[in-house]
Amino acid sequence: MLVFSLYLLSASLFAYVIYHQYTVLVGTLGSHFERAMIAAELTRDAESIAAEVYELLVGNDRSISAGNRRVDNLAQIYQATRKRLEPLSEADTQALDRWQTPFFSSLDRLNERLRAEQELQATQFQRVDMLFLLLQRVSTLEQGEALPGAERRFVGQALAGLGYAAAALSAERPGHIARLTRYCRQQMQEMMALPLTHPDFITLREQLAQELPDVFASRSPLLRHGRATLATARQTRVLAQKLTSATFGYHQRLKVSAGEALQQQKALMHRSLAGLLSASLVLVLITLGALFYIRRVIIQRINRLSRAMQAHWQGEGPPIPIDGDDEISRMGGTFEAFVRARQSAEQKLALANRELQQMNLSLHRLSELDELTQIANRRCFDRHFQAEWRRAQREKRSLALIMGDVDDFKRYNDEYGHQCGDECLHRVAQALAGRLHREGDMVARYGGEEFIVLLPGLSREQARQVAEQLLTTVRELNIPHRQSVHGRVTLSLGVAACVPRPDARFETLVGEADRALYRAKEQGRNRLSVRPHDDAAG
Known part of the structure; x- marks a missing residue:
């Protein structure tokens, strides 16, 4: 009872001391922090003026008069903030005036040069x-x-x-x-x-x-x-940085002064609290230490190992605790060896599956993609065309083909070389593919410099419009061709469309498109020709 009473008396005494120190601290640091905040405002005003000068310099659409008014307003705010700090020491006054006057004079010269430069630019x-x-x-x-x-x-x-x-x-x-x-x-x-x-x-x-x-x-x-x-x-800009540095330095000095006073008061408070806390913490630390040792060394380690094992059985992968040199750590080491062996086997299996998927993807691309033009090859086109032909027969809807050929391509190869010819075919193929946006539309390399376009569901007139767009697209590539009468690489296109009858063969429509292409070549190239009949049943 006596010990408890002494403890209460000591606590009351320390509470009074702390309260007294708090009141002294508030009175001592109030003025320091207020002046430090005003100095911070002065630094912010100087940075705002510097930023406004930079914006006035780089802003093309901002008027010089508006920029000057904003700079003048910011300068007035700067002067008003500085007056709130008075009286200043002689050293602080010299440090601020050293860069303030040259900076504002430099602002006037900069405004004059900017105005003259705008006149020259006009x-x-x-x-x-x-x-x-x-x-x-x-x-x-x-x-x-x-x-x-x-x-x-x-x-x-x-x-x-x-x-x-x-x-x-x-x-x-x-x-x-x-x-x-x-x-x-x-x-x-x-x-x-x-x-x-x-x-x-x-x-x-x-x-x-x-x-x-x-x-x-x-x-x-x-x-x-x-x-x-x-x-x-x-x-x-340099003067603005100097002015900002000067104001910031003054702010830092005030901040350091306030911090030193604060540290003195804090040290005194810490010494007062240390005596009370020391006696209280000794007993608490002894009790907590014993509880912590028992919980951490035995119970917590077993719980951690148990949770890790359950998580691994559920498919998760947290680290297995193996620290220590006792039965618990050896049990964790044995389980870790088992987990590593299983993970190694799973990684090898996943790697084998990825390699198999990559090989299947490569084989699929080789079988359906033309290596030079990176569009569908003839084999891929034939498969899709036959499927669309059968669908058009079932649904009794139109199916259109556009057969294309690069004009004077042999002369192009003779003039520029086969490497340029390959690049020409690649660019033309990619341009044709880029114009097709509907699902089911396809462009494929049919052979040599020939291309074929599959347009399910389009009539002859709609296919003709698409062919005109393809002609324009290739012309807009502007690939030079000195051996062509047009001076650039062009296409000739043949258009055919039909609603196939049940007994019709798909080769018929291909032949119609090919004959239309031949007629476009005969008419002078760089054009399209449309078969006059919409029925390719025969």
């Missing part, structure tokens, strides 16, 4: 519009009536000069601009020497001689001014 945009108008005039004159030889040469030289001028407007190096100026001057000299007779061409030549030199002359000042603006922006 002038460059006007020159771009002028070049576009001159290009339109050249194009208009070129598309007019048949031109004499001098006018035709003038068109090519004018387009070259305009191209050099347009390239100069996007050039970034003085050497590049000088080369473009030399090339354009050479074109201008050749243009001026041409014996033009058409008044419009003479007028256009005079405009080109007047405008193009101005384009090249205006690019270098803009580049120099841009570099100067970038240098000023970098200087402003």
